Amino acid sequence: MRVYHLSHIDLDGYGCQFITNRYFEDKKYFNANYGKEVIEKLNSIIHLIENSEIVDNFILITDLNLTFEESRYLDLEVKRLNELDFNIKLQLLDHHKSGIDSAGKFDWYYLDNSRSATKITFDYFKTNYSDVFIDDIEKLIDSINAVDIWLENDSNFEFGKVCMRLIMDTNEINRFNFLNEHRDYKFFALNKAIEYLNIENGHILLDDNILKIKKEYLKKDIYDTLDILSSEFVSNLLIKNKDVMTIRYKDRVGLFTYSFGSISVVANRFLKKASEFDFFMDLNTKGAFSLRANGKIDVSLLAKELAGGGGHANASGGKFGDFSESYSYQKAIEFVQQKLNDIS
Known part of the structure; x- marks a missing residue:
């Protein structure tokens, strides 16, 4: 089975993909902000499936609330492909209230505004795909949840705030040109954040080391300023492509x-x-x-x-x-x- 995972472009969106990265070998990731970009990415997914020989596919959408028109369009397209002998599972996991009309109409549209999309995704996979161990990232998930739905009294809130800045600051690799490398950079940062979860004042130490984490990913064999490291890294990507x-x-x-x-x-x-x-x-x-x-x-x-x-x-x-x-x-x-x- 091939997984097509579309998610938002913030900490919560990348947090969802950080989870599914633990589960699937054959996966294609997409990210979008709201508006026209969502439908463009949905069309890309439909096109890729239709032109692939892989029959079993899983379309997962997280941390994006589709408009009713977008939901209806996607529902019809998936049904059309399934009639062409594809076997497509469709699931949306979200927490934005604005998706209530779609959630009421389509059984694949799951909405729960009491949890972040990352927390919903974590619980969904822990329940439905129990063969993979993900308990080691649960505290990170709880931190993302705390900051995304703004639980200021939660013990994980401050750590989540630092993670939010970490994801915002790892922006040296442009996502339109190098989508996979851009996301890998985010995943690297989140994996590094886990190392600070169980340390006293871990959120402060993580905050102190954001620059170090960024330079560690970008440096390869060079010791220099962030500007030099990032321009060298990106120019090498440009040469490669x-x-x-x-x-x-x-x-x-x-x-x-x-x-x-x-x-x-x-x-x-x-x-x-x-x-x-x-x-x-x-x-x-x-x-x-x-x-x-x-x-x-x-x-x-x-x-x-x-x-x-x-x-x-x-x-x-x-x-x-x-x-x-x-x-x-x-x-x-x-x-x-x-x-x-x-x-x-």
Whole structure:
């Protein structure tokens, strides 16, 4: 059986996936915030199942309350696939009251607003998949539960608060471009947090060591500042994945990232490492783009041609007025490559 697990992008959402990571070997993880991103990820899951030879599948959604329309759509799609001889189990575990209409209509939609999604997921798997031992993480689960539903008098509350910041701060690896590595980084941090659970003043010690935990994951064989470590780590990921991240403009070769944000340091490091590339381009979800170069191409002219943008020879930008907000890297790179083709 293959598991498709869609969850939210906060501590509670990643906490749910931290649990299922203990149970399943064959799994594909997805994360989404609310709005358009949810339906995009649901469509991706349906597409992957429909084009797979694996018959037995488990779609699990946690810490996301679907609208009634989203729930009905998903229910119909799963029924359609099951009629095509797939065997799909569908389960949603959530705690947001806004999902009450869906919970009342669909038997796969479980809602309990007295517990966090992580706690619900923990209890669900402990009850239904008792062959796997997860009691060693129960105190971490209780800490996540305490902070997520804000139980200030709970003994685990302060530890949960530190875990919340730990997950928020492990953001050096962009999830749109490197989803698996981004999540592995979160899982590494949560595993490290467990080491502080049974120590006196563990929440304070964990807070003291957040930077150390981040650097431990990113450093590999380097001892340096977090900025250097993270840019080195990410530039190596870019080099590893450069074949599927390449864009072309005439005889020039560029690398494309989506929603990286500030790119100056990592772009400069990448262009120095990968001398076959002439420019680096990042696009955000609103259509704004940044371009960087290292003397091989005047990106201010490229920005002007693309969208009336401009700037400096090695650092420029602009905005596409016709870009439709998307949470798919593939859709974004296809859009940009078409724009480059149009001016080539």
